Amino acid sequence: MIDVIKFYSVNDDFGAFSNFARYPIKIKGKTYSTSEHYFQAMKFESASDQNDVIKAKTPMEAARKGRDRKKKLRRNWESIKDNVMREAVMAKFSQYADLKSLLLSTGNAQIIEHTENDAYWGDGGDGSGKNMLGKILVETRERLKA
Numbered sequence: 001m002i003d004v005i006k007f008y009s010v011n012d013d014f015g016a017f018s019n020f021a022r023y024p025i026k027i028k029g030k031t032y033s034t035s036e037h038y039f040q041a042m043k044f045e046s047a048s049d050q051n052d053v054i055k056a057k058t059p060m061e062a063a064r065k066g067r068d069r070k071k072k073l074r075r076n077w078e079s080i081k082d083n084v085m086r087e088a089v090m091a092k093f094s095q096y097a098d099l100k101s102l103l104l105s106t107g108n109a110q111i112i113e114h115t116e117n118d119a120y121w122g123d124g125g126d127g128s129g130k131n132m133l134g135k136i137l138v139e140t141r142e143r144l145k146a
């Protein structure tokens, strides 16, 4: 029984867990090319800034646009970002039966976004990061089991 699952690249065994995986999601009647597009677009209040992210051709481009500090970040972004991620991840895993099965197939394993590029959503590469995305995936799995 695997008790720790690590992912990062979309080509990893569990690469579908990455927000960069190409699964369009629908939230409040709008379609986003990936969960990364949704997450990055929600950083902004202005519809034109959101649309600029939404129209990005790749999740990496969406991330670059979302990280562009020339755009005006939502005032309360730091306090809402975990819930925005929860919403994106739940949308993705509830809208695709194959993804839901993959997530449920991990049983009770810990899930870790393993990367030195990210010490908040990921583990920072050496385990010192918060691994918030991994934790939200586990939370989502438990909600989908219920």
Ligand SMILES: Nc1nc(O)c(N)c(N[C@@H]2O[C@H](COP(=O)(O)O)[C@@H](O)[C@H]2O)n1
Residues within 6 Å of the ligand: 019, 020, 036, 039, 063, 066, 067, 113, 117, 118, 121, 122, 133
């Ligand atoms: N592929 C990739 N490259 C990076 O540089 C990353 N930091 C991540 N992590 C993902 O980035 C998203 C959040 O980005 P913000 O730094 O909050 O803008 C989130 O999807 C992480 O899983 N991935």
